[in-house]
Amino acid sequence: MELNTFKVQLVLKTNKTNKKGLVPIFAKIFLNGQKAEISTNRSIDPQQWMNSKQCAKTSSPFNKELNQFLESFKTKIYQTYSRLQIADVTLSILSLKEALNGNRIDRQKGLIAVTEEHNHQFEKLVGIKFSFGSYKNYKTTLSYLKEFVPAFCAIKDIPLLEVNYKFCEAYYTFLTTEKPCTSNGANKHIQRLKKIINYALRAGYIKSNPTATFSLQFKPVEKQVLSWEEIIKIKNLPISRSVIDQVRDVFIFQCFTGLAYSDVKRLRPADIQPMQEGELWIKMRRQKTNISFSIPLLEPALDVLGKYLNDGEKYSPVFPVLSNQKMNDYLKVIQELAGISKNLTTHLARHSFATSVALNNGVPIDTVSKMLGHTNLKTTQVYAKVMDSKIAKDMQELKVKLSGNLKTESNE
Incomplete structure (x- = not known):
């Protein structure tokens, strides 16, 4: 079974000091190489905060109450994380934040799993609706995704809804720097990725297209021909x-x-x-x-x-x-x-x-x-x-035609 790395830290956002000199307290979450910050909706005088213990000094009843709240806040995050693990949901920062906000998180298929499913269905129609060459291209796209996804998010698969603009941008960079892809070649792989996401949309695995904001820009290529x-x-x-x-x-x-x-x-x-x-x-x-x-x-x-x-x-x-x-x-x-x-x-x-x-x-x-x-x-x-x-041929014919017209005019 794949191991997840998970940690929560309480930190102060000292760059957001309010008029009373108080700074907000945030929970910084680390999950499988990803990180996010969630506001606790509490603030404190930075002089009353102990960074090493991630809590307020226990010098006043207010601080004691604040520490109890912060401990409950961290516990809620850990409990949500455990609940998602038990539910066998693909764990990610996005799914964790959605659950913390009270949204229902169903087991969501990952991109690699859906790509394999798509390619399996595609293969059945080779020679009927699709060519073998197109199937080979989708197999190459799957191979590249299997290499890229773990490097991008530190897990073997990524939830479909996280295949967003940022993912596409990073995938494009991977294809053009670490793989032998031209700009147009990389766009072809992302074009296939978008089609796989549309397949997931039609299959009901997701309700919106997270790649919709990433546009493809193919460079015009002059076709070489023999004379x-x-x-x-x-x-x-x-x-x-x-x-x-x-x-x-x-x-x-x-x-x-x-x-x-x-x-x-x-x-x-x-x-x-x-x-x-x-x-x-x-x-x-x-x-x-x-x-x-x-x-x-x-x-x-x-x-x-x-x-x-x-x-x-x-x-x-x-x-x-x-x-x-x-x-x-x-x-x-x-x-x-x-x-x-x-x-x-x-x-x-x-x-x-x-x-x-x-x-x-x-x-x-x-x-x-x-x-x-x-x-x-x-x-x-x-x-x-x-x-x-x-x-050259057309212009030569034009020259002859113009020459004849000029001679006719001079004779007149």
Whole structure:
């Protein structure tokens, strides 16, 4: 059983002397590394106080009566502490103060326990409502909380109502200083924490959201993409090793379809359907969000697809896709072979489709959003980055047009 440390001291608040020269007496409570001060609503002449004995000098009937009151006040605190222990309530300064104020304290679940419960329920819906990647992120958040909570409050778990602004602020500092988290990465963990608190709210474990005052501020991140020339360079790169060639094929297929890693891995021949005029389209639901999407296959994607389609295997994966980590390891080899400075990853291919293949060639952003399976157009807008090559091309066309107009005007 977890041991609690508890102590009560009576102290004077000498910085709050009133007009009569009296100072208030406070009870200072120490519990598991936390501390709080509670007013006794009594005052005394500091000359009549004995710090070493935490009581008034017994030189007068008034002081004797005061000491009896203070002893009763301390006893009440200890009795309340014992009552909470017997009730098996998660002990904290907050629960103790609430009990001292006469409020009923029911057994309250702790953050770690609720996070474990949430993750257990979340795991049941992986592949149905949620992706395995999202589940892994919640597992990481739980791991970090198990490390942070004991350091923050000196106990293994913390009552849900104490997961407040101060907790979130300290957790953010922990994530950005002691863990390999960027500012946005730390905010993602706190975003998941807020969702866990909302789960507790819906489950009826708490009646208010203690994290509501902590706002998340994500820094805008510019998505890195490959230029059209870089995509073609990788597409035409001579590669002799078969496994690396297969990784290149999957990457190029992603560059011309925008499929995320999880979706290209589970792509089946049954997901490729003939549409109008004999065109082939991919029709699937995103594993991450379960949103349906449709993508007409461009010629480079069809060229790759032709190497892997098997007429007899309608429901088997089209591509021999390795784990995401292995894919990215081999993509680093391709990056070096192609002499490209950008960090090749499976997700970079999706970014490159959105920007270099689609948007920069005039495909409207709402169409790109539908093909990517985004639920919100704002998600797609982060890809709407006009590349220098497109600017140069457009400005060159403008120069030609303006030059023609000027010549026409001069001839007139």
